[in-house]
Amino acid sequence: MEAQHNITLPEGSIEKQTTTLNFGPTHPATHGVFQNIMEVDGERVVSTVQTVGYIHRAFEKLAERRPLYQITPITDRLNYCSSPINNMGWHLTCEKFLNVETPKRVDYLRVIIMELARISDHLICNSIVGVDTGAYTGFLYVMQYRELIYEIYEEVCGSRLTTNIGRIGGFERNFTNAAFTKLEKFLNEYPKVLREFEGLFTRNRIFMERTQGTGGISAARAMNYGFTGPNLRAAGVDYDVRVHQPYSSYQDFDFTVPVGTTGDNYDRYLVRNAEMWESISIIRQAYEKVQAFKGTDAEIFHADVPEYYLPKKEDVYTKMEALIWHFKIVMGEIDLPKGQIYNAVEGGNGELGFYLVSDGGRTPFRLHFRRPSFIYYQAYPELIKGGMISDAVVTMSSLNLIAGELDA
Amino acid sequence: MALSNETIQSELEAKFADQVHTFSTESGILSFESPKEINLKVLQFLYDEPSLGFTFLTDLCAVNYPNNIGAELVVVYHLHNFTENIRLRYSVGTSIAQPDVFTASKLFESANWMERETYDFFGVNFVGHSNLKRILNVDEMDYFPLRKEFPLEDQTRIDKDDEMFGRG
Numbered sequence: 027m028e029a030q031h032n033i034t035l036p037e038g039s040i041e042k043q044t045t046t047l048n049f050g051p052t053h054p055a056t057h058g059v060f061q062n063i064m065e066v067d068g069e070r071v072v073s074t075v076q077t078v079g080y081i082h083r084a085f086e087k088l089a090e091r092r093p094l095y096q097i098t099p100i101t102d103r104l105n106y107c108s109s110p111i112n113n114m115g116w117h118l119t120c121e122k123f124l125n126v127e128t129p130k131r132v133d134y135l136r137v138i139i140m141e142l143a144r145i146s147d148h149l150i151c152n153s154i155v156g157v158d159t160g161a162y163t164g165f166l167y168v169m170q171y172r173e174l175i176y177e178i179y180e181e182v183c184g185s186r187l188t189t190n191i192g193r194i195g196g197f198e199r200n201f202t203n204a205a206f207t208k209l210e211k212f213l214n215e216y217p218k219v220l221r222e223f224e225g226l227f228t229r230n231r232i233f234m235e236r237t238q239g240t241g242g243i244s245a246a247r248a249m250n251y252g253f254t255g256p257n258l259r260a261a262g263v264d265y266d267v268r269v270h271q272p273y274s275s276y277q278d279f280d281f282t283v284p285v286g287t288t289g290d291n292y293d294r295y296l297v298r299n300a301e302m303w304e305s306i307s308i309i310r311q312a313y314e315k316v317q318a319f320k321g322t323d324a325e326i327f328h329a330d331v332p333e334y335y336l337p338k339k340e341d342v343y344t345k346m347e348a349l350i351w352h353f354k355i356v357m358g359e360i361d362l363p364k365g366q367i368y369n370a371v372e373g374g375n376g377e378l379g380f381y382l383v384s385d386g387g388r389t390p391f392r393l394h395f396r397r398p399s400f401i402y403y404q405a406y407p408e409l410i411k412g413g414m415i416s417d418a419v420v421t422m423s424s425l426n427l428i429a430g431e432l433d434a
Numbered sequence: 435m436a437l438s439n440e441t442i443q444s445e446l447e448a449k450f451a452d453q454v455h456t457f458s459t460e461s462g463i464l465s466f467e468s469p470k471e472i473n474l475k476v477l478q479f480l481y482d483e484p485s486l487g488f489t490f491l492t493d494l495c496a497v498n499y500p501n502n503i504g505a506e507l508v509v510v511y512h513l514h515n516f517t518e519n520i521r522l523r524y525s526v527g528t529s530i531a532q533p534d535v536f537t538a539s540k541l542f543e544s545a546n547w548m549e550r551e552t553y554d555f556f557g558v559n560f561v562g563h564s565n566l567k568r569i570l571n572v573d574e575m576d577y578f579p580l581r582k583e584f585p586l587e588d589q590t591r592i593d594k595d596d597e598m599f600g601r602g
Contacts, residue, residue, distance in 0.1 A: 078569060078570060079569060079570035079571060079572075082570040082571065084579065086555070086580060087579060087580055087586065088586075090586070091586050122461055123461070247543075249489060249490055249516075250489075250542060250543045250544065251543045251544050252490070252491055252492070252542070252543070252544025252548075263516065265516055270516075270519045271519070365460055366460060366465075366523075367460065367461050367463075368461075368463060368492075368493070368512055368521065368523065369461070370492075377492070379492060379493055379512070381493060381495060381510070381512070383497055391497070392497045392498075392580075394493065394495040396492060396493040396512075400547065400551075401544055401547070401548075403547075404543070404544065404546060404547040405543070433570060434570070
């Protein structure tokens with residue numbers, strides 16, 4: 027800095043000590059459409075201003091004209107790395123609002139799907155942190171197990187990324203044997219893969235030095251910034267919606283909530299890895315519980331809510347009552363009760379909340395999504411200030427920001 | 435001592451008397467309203483009072499009730515007490531003609547963007563906000579899209595060329 031003061035700048039040139047760097051909107055190091063206008067001093071970030079909204083699709087407005095079951099596909103497109111959790115969160119909100127009791131088997135099947143989604147979400151996040159620190163192998167290696175998770179979704183609902191899985195009251199069809207076979211294959215093979223994945227990163231010198239002490243945040247600041255999920259737990263606050271406000275029978279499962287201490291990129295990585303182990307254990311427990319249902323109990327895959335659960339197609343053609351319900355649901359002749367509800371689930375990257383206000387019409391009067399990515403991204407300038415540009419990239423992927431959720 | 439909705443209500447009533455009103459409990463969450471002029475006092479009280487400790491702002495959004503003359507816009511705060519594990523919903527109404535509400539961003543850093551989002555979609559003017567600009571929509575927009583007066587496209591319109599979508 028001092029040396030530069032001796033230079034005589036030509037007339038008209040700007041005497042600015044920092045460089046403005048336009049990082050994004052589409053930049054190979056950003057995951058999705060993110061833009062940051064950074065002020066950098068050499069390679070150090072002095073300040074940054076985020077621009078968001080590049081893929082804003084007005085979901086909240088769209089939802090005001092859709093009956094409940096048509097809103098599920100919208101929720102897919104929030105955090106698309108773990109769509110099933112969003113779908114289930116929406117169904118659970120509707121069920122709580124409409125006082126629908128779901129059978130235990132449905133709850134356990136949902137837990138299996140949600141925990142698979144959590145694993146696939148954390149897997150992407152952690153392996154991408156690896157990619158951003160220069161280790162591509164882990165990312166490519168675990169992809170085949172994300173693929174296996176997607177195949178399980180496919181067996182259950184027919185689609186892979188934007189799943190639209192489940193219905194209000196349960197699932198659209200029972201799990202097939204193929205789904206359970208694939209789940210068993212996953213449970214048998216995945217722990218070994220995860221252990222190898224950890225072997226590649228957890229005590230890797232380069233990885234540790236790149237992630238330790240970068241992008242850190244204290245617990246108090248994290249709470250003030252509205253952090254939830256793995257990012258808050260990495261800072262040392264053991265808040266987990268699954269434990270604090272159990273939904274879908276999470277109280278029946280035995281699992282621990284891993285926490286970190288420094289809230290830096292390394293702790294976030296460790297917390298997510300530990301959560302994957304917990305998820306595997308939860309899936310095992312849930313699968314055991316599901317297998318304990320025998321005979322007709324094993325055929326239950328939805329609650330009895332004819333007002334909201336579409337009847338089977340063959341029943342629509344042959345039974346009067348099913349035809350009536352089908353007509354009423356599809357034509358939107360079922361009014362919601364009046365009232366409002368806030369319900370949250372532990373999404374892939376934090377507390378995913380749904381605030382639903384109904385005035386007694388067929389569609390929500392107002393629907394608001396509490397999107398964790400939107401809230402995390404606000405803290406980004408504070409997290410990367412004073413660090414290197416390359417660390418800013420790691421911090422961004424380690425926060426698990428998903429553009430679809432950020433912009434809604 | 436476990437904090438209950440009744441305790442919260444009585445503490446609020448003891449402090450703010452009849453300025454806090456319309457208490458109700460829906461699916462376990464206590465909600466109440468107050469005039470918009472005292473919103474920061476209420477939030478600060480909920481934050482500071484050791485027995486309440488609502489130090490986490492979960493969500494901030496607005497709802498537009500066009501028929502509610504004088505309070506067409508309602509700003510809704512969802513607060514959370516982690517230690518007692520209890521949620522609280524607090525709302526303040528404001529007229530659409532003069533939608534000024536004091537900003538909570540000095541108390542909760544997270545309110546900064548949530549208020550910008552609320553401004554963007556409803557036009558609530560958060561007084562004292564350091565950077566009240568549109569966040570998800572383009573800056574040039576001159577309307578607030580989530581207000582009820584802003585209509586969705588008429589689904590029965592026929593003047594549109596739908597040939598590209600196979601509907602023409």
